[in-house]
Amino acid sequence: MRVAEEEGARASAQADNVVLLFQALVKLIHPQAHIIHQIHMTLLHLQAQALSRRARSHADRLLRITQGTAERTWQALAWEANARVAFAERDLEKGRDCITKALLHTEGSEVPLATWRVHATGAELSDRMGNSGLAEYHRQLSRATILKLSNSLPTEEPLRQTFLSAAPIRRVLETSYE
Numbered sequence: 001m002r003v004a005e006e007e008g009a010r011a012s013a014q015a016d017n018v019v020l021l022f023q024a025l026v027k028l029i030h031p032q033a034h035i036i037h038q039i040h041m042t043l044l045h046l047q048a049q050a051l052s053r054r055a056r057s058h059a060d061r062l063l064r065i066t067q068g069t070a071e072r073t074w075q076a077l078a079w080e081a082n083a084r085v086a087f088a089e090r091d092l093e094k095g096r097d098c099i100t101k102a103l104l105h106t107e108g109s110e111v112p113l114a115t116w117r118v119h120a121t122g123a124e125l126s127d128r129m130g131n132s133g134l135a136e137y138h139r140q141l142s143r144a145t146i147l148k149l150s151n152s153l154p155t156e157e158p159l160r161q162t163f164l165s166a167a168p169i170r171r172v173l174e175t176s177y178e
Helices: 002-017 019-026 033-048 052-067 072-088 092-106 112-128 132-151 158-165 167-174
Strands: none
Touching (some): 052 072, 072 112, 092 112, 112 132, 112 167, 132 158, 132 167
């Protein structure tokens, strides 16, 4: 039960802090941008409330909608969201499969808003599956992407500090190397 509570707390923190990042994505020109954003935010809320069945339904819907677009960031984030739902459902194999699919959408593309999150979730899943080497690999790639994103903003830019202080970002940056 403690694991479910921790997952709920993490998802709640993500819901609070991911809004700024998604607002930037929503501004991209795409007819379904607002729908994708709403579904993703609802999914984060449902995960925070540990409402697994509803979270699964929303994760599946997010995946269906994003796979009909050419936007690799949304596609990767949809697979990553499905991995988190599978993780919450304790279906680690499905979670690993979703992370693999998310990584396929990030390869060969410059999609750092998805890349850092996919690797962060990949690290959590790998840790849970007992593969510390793969977990550390994912953590390093997640950290590197986060730092690349933050370094793309001027030091005095308020968004930079907001980004670096977001709970999911801090969690990745503060996790010690093994």
